[in-house]
Protein backbone atom coordinates (compact mmCIF):
# COMPACT_ATOMS: atom_id res chain seq x y z
CA UNK A 348 0.00 0.00 0.00
CA UNK A 349 2.84 2.36 0.77
CA UNK A 350 5.12 2.81 -2.18
CA UNK A 351 7.77 4.26 0.04
CA UNK A 352 8.61 3.16 3.53
CA UNK A 353 7.21 5.64 5.99
CA UNK A 354 9.52 7.81 8.01
CA UNK A 355 10.02 6.04 11.27
CA UNK A 356 11.27 7.08 14.63
CA UNK A 357 14.22 5.76 16.59
CA UNK A 358 12.99 2.20 16.51
CA UNK A 359 13.57 1.72 12.77
CA UNK A 360 15.55 -1.31 11.73
CA UNK A 361 18.82 -0.08 10.37
CA UNK A 362 22.17 -1.46 9.45
CA UNK A 363 25.56 -0.09 10.43
CA UNK A 364 25.16 2.76 7.94
CA UNK A 365 21.82 3.72 9.37
CA UNK A 366 19.90 2.67 6.23
CA UNK A 367 16.52 1.07 6.67
CA UNK A 368 16.44 -2.64 5.94
CA UNK A 369 13.59 -5.11 6.10
CA UNK A 370 10.94 -5.31 8.81
CA UNK A 371 11.34 -9.07 8.82
CA UNK A 372 14.05 -11.13 7.24
CA UNK A 373 14.02 -14.92 7.42
CA UNK A 374 16.84 -17.02 5.98
CA UNK A 375 16.84 -20.77 5.60
CA UNK A 376 14.18 -21.24 8.24
CA UNK A 377 13.44 -24.88 8.86
CA UNK A 378 11.02 -26.45 11.29
CA UNK A 379 10.69 -30.11 12.04
CA UNK A 380 8.08 -31.13 14.58
CA UNK A 381 9.47 -34.30 16.17
CA UNK A 382 7.66 -37.61 15.95
CA UNK A 383 5.56 -38.60 18.92
CA UNK A 384 4.35 -42.08 19.84
CA UNK A 385 1.34 -41.67 17.56
CA UNK A 386 2.46 -39.26 14.85
CA UNK A 387 5.46 -39.25 12.50
CA UNK A 388 7.91 -36.36 12.25
CA UNK A 389 6.57 -33.36 10.30
CA UNK A 390 8.77 -31.12 8.18
CA UNK A 391 6.59 -28.03 8.46
CA UNK A 392 9.11 -25.58 6.94
CA UNK A 393 11.89 -26.38 4.50
CA UNK A 394 14.52 -23.66 4.29
CA UNK A 395 12.20 -20.69 3.96
CA UNK A 396 13.57 -17.31 2.86
CA UNK A 397 11.29 -14.34 3.29
CA UNK A 398 11.89 -10.60 3.21
CA UNK A 399 9.17 -8.25 4.34
CA UNK A 400 9.85 -4.63 3.44
CA UNK A 401 9.30 -1.92 6.05
CA UNK A 402 5.86 -0.39 5.64
CA UNK A 403 4.52 -3.12 3.38
CA UNK A 404 1.21 -4.93 3.60
CA UNK A 405 2.34 -8.47 3.11
CA UNK A 406 0.15 -11.51 2.48
CA UNK A 407 1.26 -15.05 3.21
CA UNK A 408 -1.03 -17.35 1.27
CA UNK A 409 -1.27 -21.09 1.40
CA UNK A 410 -3.60 -24.05 1.83
CA UNK A 411 -4.28 -25.85 5.13
CA UNK A 412 -1.15 -27.29 6.65
CA UNK A 413 1.18 -25.30 4.35
CA UNK A 414 3.21 -23.96 7.30
CA UNK A 415 1.83 -20.42 7.58
CA UNK A 416 1.13 -20.49 11.32
CA UNK A 417 4.39 -22.25 12.01
CA UNK A 418 6.32 -19.52 10.21
CA UNK A 419 4.42 -16.70 11.86
CA UNK A 420 4.78 -18.25 15.28
CA UNK A 421 8.53 -18.55 14.76
CA UNK A 422 8.75 -14.87 13.82
CA UNK A 423 6.77 -14.00 16.95
CA UNK A 424 8.90 -16.18 19.19
CA UNK A 425 6.07 -18.62 19.97
CA UNK A 426 7.57 -21.62 18.19
CA UNK A 427 11.26 -22.53 18.18
CA UNK A 428 12.77 -23.00 14.73
CA UNK A 429 14.92 -26.02 14.00
CA UNK A 430 17.37 -24.13 11.81
CA UNK A 431 17.96 -20.84 9.99
CA UNK A 432 17.98 -17.23 11.13
CA UNK A 433 15.35 -14.54 11.59
CA UNK A 434 15.70 -10.81 12.16
CA UNK A 435 12.68 -8.82 13.30
CA UNK A 436 13.03 -5.04 12.97
CA UNK A 437 16.75 -5.62 12.68
CA UNK A 438 16.96 -7.75 15.84
CA UNK A 439 18.07 -11.35 15.68
CA UNK A 440 15.40 -13.47 17.40
CA UNK A 441 18.01 -15.67 19.08
CA UNK A 442 20.48 -13.10 20.36
CA UNK A 443 18.13 -10.12 20.81
CA UNK A 444 14.97 -11.97 21.72
CA UNK A 445 13.36 -9.25 23.82
CA UNK A 446 13.85 -6.47 21.30
CA UNK A 447 12.65 -8.73 18.48
CA UNK A 448 9.50 -9.65 20.40
CA UNK A 449 8.75 -6.07 21.36
CA UNK A 450 8.72 -5.11 17.67
CA UNK A 451 5.92 -7.49 16.77
CA UNK A 452 2.27 -7.84 17.76
CA UNK A 453 0.51 -11.08 16.87
CA UNK A 454 -3.15 -11.91 16.39
CA UNK A 455 -3.05 -15.68 16.65
CA UNK A 456 -5.22 -18.10 14.69
CA UNK A 457 -6.59 -19.64 17.89
CA UNK A 458 -8.92 -17.48 19.97
CA UNK A 459 -6.86 -17.94 23.12
CA UNK A 460 -8.26 -15.49 25.64
CA UNK A 461 -8.54 -15.82 29.38
CA UNK A 462 -12.31 -16.27 29.85
CA UNK A 463 -12.24 -14.59 33.27
CA UNK A 464 -10.65 -11.36 32.06
CA UNK A 465 -12.65 -8.47 30.63
CA UNK A 466 -11.38 -6.76 27.46
CA UNK A 467 -10.11 -3.82 29.57
CA UNK A 468 -8.25 -6.14 31.91
CA UNK A 469 -6.86 -8.11 28.99
CA UNK A 470 -5.48 -4.92 27.46
CA UNK A 471 -4.00 -3.65 30.70
CA UNK A 472 -2.41 -7.02 31.43
CA UNK A 473 -0.86 -7.18 27.96
CA UNK A 474 0.49 -3.62 28.21
CA UNK A 475 1.93 -4.52 31.60
CA UNK A 476 3.66 -7.59 30.16
CA UNK A 477 5.44 -5.37 27.66
CA UNK A 478 6.32 -2.77 30.28
CA UNK A 479 4.16 0.00 28.82
CA UNK A 480 3.84 2.71 31.52
CA UNK A 481 0.26 3.42 32.69
CA UNK A 482 0.35 6.93 31.21
CA UNK A 483 1.15 5.54 27.75
CA UNK A 484 -1.48 2.83 27.67
CA UNK A 485 -4.22 3.18 25.09
CA UNK A 486 -6.79 0.67 26.32
CA UNK A 487 -9.92 2.74 25.73
CA UNK A 488 -8.71 4.05 22.37
CA UNK A 489 -7.81 0.60 21.05
CA UNK A 490 -11.04 -0.98 22.28
CA UNK A 491 -12.96 1.82 20.57
CA UNK A 492 -11.00 1.25 17.37
CA UNK A 493 -12.11 -2.39 17.27
CA UNK A 494 -15.69 -1.44 18.30
CA UNK A 495 -15.57 -3.08 21.71
CA UNK A 496 -16.24 -0.08 23.93
CA UNK A 497 -19.63 -1.48 25.00
CA UNK A 498 -18.04 -4.81 25.93
CA UNK A 499 -14.99 -3.33 27.70
CA UNK A 500 -16.08 -4.66 31.09
CA UNK A 501 -17.76 -7.91 30.05
CA UNK A 502 -16.01 -11.24 30.68
CA UNK A 503 -14.25 -12.54 27.60
CA UNK A 504 -16.26 -15.77 27.76
CA UNK A 505 -19.38 -13.71 26.96
CA UNK A 506 -17.91 -12.30 23.75
CA UNK A 507 -18.90 -13.70 20.38
CA UNK A 508 -16.24 -15.22 18.11
CA UNK A 509 -15.98 -12.07 16.02
CA UNK A 510 -15.64 -9.92 19.15
CA UNK A 511 -12.88 -12.18 20.45
CA UNK A 512 -10.97 -11.83 17.23
CA UNK A 513 -11.26 -8.06 17.44
CA UNK A 514 -10.11 -8.12 21.05
CA UNK A 515 -7.10 -10.16 19.98
CA UNK A 516 -6.31 -7.46 17.44
CA UNK A 517 -6.50 -4.72 20.06
CA UNK A 518 -4.37 -6.87 22.38
CA UNK A 519 -1.70 -7.31 19.70
CA UNK A 520 -1.47 -3.52 19.47
CA UNK A 521 -1.26 -2.86 23.20
CA UNK A 522 2.50 -2.21 23.07
CA UNK A 523 2.29 -0.27 19.77
CA UNK A 524 4.56 -2.57 17.80
CA UNK A 525 5.84 -1.40 14.39
CA UNK A 526 4.94 -4.82 12.92
CA UNK A 527 1.49 -6.38 13.15
CA UNK A 528 1.07 -10.03 12.28
CA UNK A 529 -2.38 -11.51 11.76
CA UNK A 530 -2.97 -15.23 11.37
CA UNK A 531 -6.24 -15.69 9.43
CA UNK A 532 -7.72 -12.43 10.73
CA UNK A 533 -11.08 -12.79 9.07
CA UNK A 534 -11.85 -16.43 9.87
CA UNK A 535 -15.26 -16.49 11.54
CA UNK A 536 -15.87 -12.77 11.04
CA UNK A 537 -19.00 -11.68 9.18
CA UNK A 538 -18.80 -9.64 5.98
CA UNK A 539 -19.54 -6.25 7.49
CA UNK A 540 -17.06 -6.70 10.30
CA UNK A 541 -14.49 -8.05 7.91
CA UNK A 542 -14.68 -4.82 5.95
CA UNK A 543 -14.36 -2.79 9.16
CA UNK A 544 -11.34 -4.85 10.18
CA UNK A 545 -9.78 -4.41 6.76
CA UNK A 546 -10.37 -0.66 6.93
CA UNK A 547 -8.76 -0.45 10.35
CA UNK A 548 -5.76 -2.55 9.36
CA UNK A 549 -5.35 -0.45 6.21
CA UNK A 550 -5.37 2.66 8.38
CA UNK A 551 -2.66 1.19 10.61
CA UNK A 552 -0.62 0.36 7.54
CA UNK A 553 -1.09 3.86 6.13
CA UNK A 554 0.16 5.15 9.48
CA UNK A 555 3.41 3.23 9.01
CA UNK A 556 2.74 -0.18 10.61
CA UNK A 557 4.16 -3.08 8.62
CA UNK A 558 1.43 -5.70 8.29
CA UNK A 559 1.84 -9.42 7.67
CA UNK A 560 -1.27 -11.53 7.35
CA UNK A 561 -1.95 -15.12 6.44
CA UNK A 562 -4.98 -16.11 4.50
CA UNK A 563 -6.49 -18.88 2.39
CA UNK A 564 -8.19 -16.31 0.28
CA UNK A 565 -6.51 -14.97 -2.78
CA UNK A 566 -9.26 -12.39 -2.92
CA UNK A 567 -8.34 -11.10 0.53
CA UNK A 568 -4.66 -10.90 -0.37
CA UNK A 569 -5.49 -9.18 -3.63
CA UNK A 570 -7.70 -6.62 -1.91
CA UNK A 571 -5.23 -5.75 0.83
CA UNK A 572 -1.67 -6.72 0.17
CA UNK A 573 1.03 -5.03 -1.85
CA UNK A 574 3.29 -8.09 -1.64
CA UNK A 575 2.33 -11.74 -1.60
CA UNK A 576 4.20 -14.94 -0.85
CA UNK A 577 2.66 -18.33 -1.48
CA UNK A 578 3.70 -21.17 0.74
CA UNK A 579 2.93 -24.81 0.04
CA UNK A 580 4.23 -27.92 1.81
CA UNK A 581 6.60 -25.79 3.88
CA UNK A 582 8.21 -24.06 0.90
CA UNK A 583 7.79 -20.55 -0.40
CA UNK A 584 6.93 -21.05 -4.05
CA UNK A 585 6.21 -17.44 -5.03
CA UNK A 586 7.33 -14.21 -3.44
CA UNK A 587 6.51 -11.05 -5.34
CA UNK A 588 4.44 -7.89 -5.63
CA UNK A 589 0.72 -8.67 -5.81
CA UNK A 590 0.28 -7.22 -9.30
CA UNK A 591 2.85 -9.64 -10.71
CA UNK A 592 1.22 -12.58 -9.05
CA UNK A 593 -2.19 -11.59 -10.32
CA UNK A 594 -0.75 -11.50 -13.83
CA UNK A 595 0.36 -15.09 -13.33
CA UNK A 596 -3.20 -16.01 -12.53
CA UNK A 597 -4.12 -14.90 -16.00
CA UNK A 598 -6.04 -18.05 -16.84
CA UNK A 599 -9.69 -18.68 -17.41
CA UNK A 600 -11.67 -21.67 -18.54
CA UNK A 601 -14.77 -21.41 -20.67
CA UNK A 602 -16.92 -24.52 -20.67
CA UNK A 603 -19.23 -24.72 -23.65
CA UNK A 604 -22.21 -27.04 -23.97
CA UNK A 605 -22.69 -27.99 -27.61
CA UNK A 606 -26.05 -28.71 -29.21
CA UNK A 607 -24.63 -31.74 -31.07
CA UNK A 608 -22.16 -34.40 -29.96
CA UNK A 609 -18.63 -34.06 -31.41
CA UNK A 610 -15.58 -36.31 -31.65
CA UNK A 611 -12.62 -34.20 -32.76
CA UNK A 612 -11.31 -30.73 -31.92
CA UNK A 613 -11.61 -28.68 -35.12
CA UNK A 614 -8.75 -26.84 -36.82
CA UNK A 615 -10.17 -23.44 -35.83
CA UNK A 616 -9.58 -24.27 -32.16
CA UNK A 617 -6.06 -25.64 -32.61
CA UNK A 618 -4.47 -22.42 -31.31
CA UNK A 619 -6.32 -22.80 -27.98
CA UNK A 620 -5.94 -25.28 -25.17
CA UNK A 621 -9.24 -27.01 -25.99
CA UNK A 622 -10.56 -30.36 -24.87
CA UNK A 623 -13.80 -32.31 -25.30
CA UNK A 624 -14.54 -33.40 -21.74
CA UNK A 625 -17.65 -35.19 -23.06
CA UNK A 626 -19.07 -35.37 -26.60
CA UNK A 627 -21.19 -32.30 -25.91
CA UNK A 628 -18.87 -30.42 -23.55
CA UNK A 629 -15.94 -28.39 -24.76
CA UNK A 630 -13.53 -26.85 -22.24
CA UNK A 631 -11.16 -24.13 -23.46
CA UNK A 632 -8.42 -22.54 -21.36
CA UNK A 633 -7.24 -19.07 -22.28
CA UNK A 634 -5.38 -16.06 -20.90
CA UNK A 635 -7.88 -13.18 -20.54
CA UNK A 636 -5.13 -10.60 -21.03
CA UNK A 637 -4.28 -12.06 -24.46
CA UNK A 638 -7.53 -13.52 -25.70
CA UNK A 639 -11.09 -12.28 -25.41
CA UNK A 640 -13.68 -14.95 -24.75
CA UNK A 641 -15.38 -13.75 -27.97
CA UNK A 642 -12.41 -15.03 -29.99
CA UNK A 643 -12.88 -18.48 -28.50
CA UNK A 644 -16.59 -18.43 -29.29
CA UNK A 645 -15.91 -17.24 -32.84
CA UNK A 646 -13.53 -20.16 -33.35
CA UNK A 647 -16.21 -22.57 -32.14
CA UNK A 648 -18.77 -21.12 -34.53
CA UNK A 649 -16.24 -21.17 -37.35
CA UNK A 650 -16.09 -24.94 -36.97
CA UNK A 651 -19.84 -24.99 -37.58
CA UNK A 652 -20.62 -26.01 -33.99
CA UNK A 653 -23.60 -24.48 -32.22
CA UNK A 654 -23.39 -23.33 -28.64
CA UNK A 655 -26.25 -24.32 -26.33
CA UNK A 656 -24.81 -22.82 -23.15
CA UNK A 657 -21.55 -21.67 -21.57
CA UNK A 658 -19.92 -20.89 -18.24
CA UNK A 659 -16.58 -19.28 -17.46
CA UNK A 660 -14.44 -19.87 -14.45
CA UNK A 661 -11.37 -18.11 -13.10
CA UNK A 662 -8.58 -20.27 -11.77
CA UNK A 663 -8.81 -20.46 -7.99
CA UNK A 664 -5.98 -20.55 -5.53
CA UNK A 665 -5.90 -24.33 -5.37
CA UNK A 666 -5.32 -24.52 -9.14
CA UNK A 667 -2.72 -21.82 -8.93
CA UNK A 668 -0.81 -23.83 -6.35
CA UNK A 669 -0.97 -26.82 -8.63
CA UNK A 670 0.10 -24.84 -11.67
CA UNK A 671 2.97 -23.17 -9.83
CA UNK A 672 4.22 -26.28 -8.09
CA UNK A 673 4.07 -28.45 -11.18
CA UNK A 674 5.75 -25.72 -13.25
CA UNK A 675 8.64 -25.84 -10.80
CA UNK A 676 9.11 -29.62 -10.95
Ligand SMILES: Nc1ncnc2c1ncn2[C@@H]1O[C@H](COP(=O)(O)OP(=O)(O)OP(=O)(O)O)[C@@H](O)[C@H]1O
Nearest residue numbers: 380389391409410411412413414415416417418456
Ligand atom coordinates in the same frame (compact mmCIF):
# COMPACT_ATOMS: atom_id res chain seq x y z
N1 LIG B 1 2.63 -28.44 17.39
C1 LIG B 1 2.71 -29.23 16.31
N2 LIG B 1 3.18 -30.48 16.42
C2 LIG B 1 3.30 -31.28 15.34
N3 LIG B 1 2.99 -30.91 14.08
C3 LIG B 1 2.49 -29.68 13.92
C4 LIG B 1 2.32 -28.77 15.01
N4 LIG B 1 1.84 -27.60 14.53
C5 LIG B 1 1.69 -27.78 13.20
N5 LIG B 1 2.08 -29.02 12.82
C6 LIG B 1 2.12 -29.56 11.46
O1 LIG B 1 2.93 -28.70 10.66
C7 LIG B 1 2.36 -28.51 9.37
C8 LIG B 1 2.11 -27.02 9.15
O2 LIG B 1 1.10 -26.57 10.03
P1 LIG B 1 0.67 -25.05 10.18
O3 LIG B 1 -0.26 -24.95 11.31
O4 LIG B 1 1.89 -24.22 10.21
O5 LIG B 1 -0.07 -24.82 8.79
P2 LIG B 1 -0.99 -23.60 8.30
O6 LIG B 1 -0.47 -23.22 6.96
O7 LIG B 1 -1.07 -22.55 9.34
O8 LIG B 1 -2.40 -24.31 8.13
P3 LIG B 1 -3.89 -23.70 8.34
O9 LIG B 1 -4.22 -22.98 7.08
O10 LIG B 1 -4.72 -24.94 8.47
O11 LIG B 1 -3.90 -22.85 9.55
C9 LIG B 1 1.11 -29.36 9.33
O12 LIG B 1 1.45 -30.59 8.75
C10 LIG B 1 0.76 -29.54 10.79
O13 LIG B 1 0.09 -30.75 11.00
Ligand SMILES: [Mg+2]
Nearest residue numbers: 415416417456
Ligand atom coordinates in the same frame (compact mmCIF):
# COMPACT_ATOMS: atom_id res chain seq x y z
MG1 LIG C 1 -2.57 -21.75 10.40
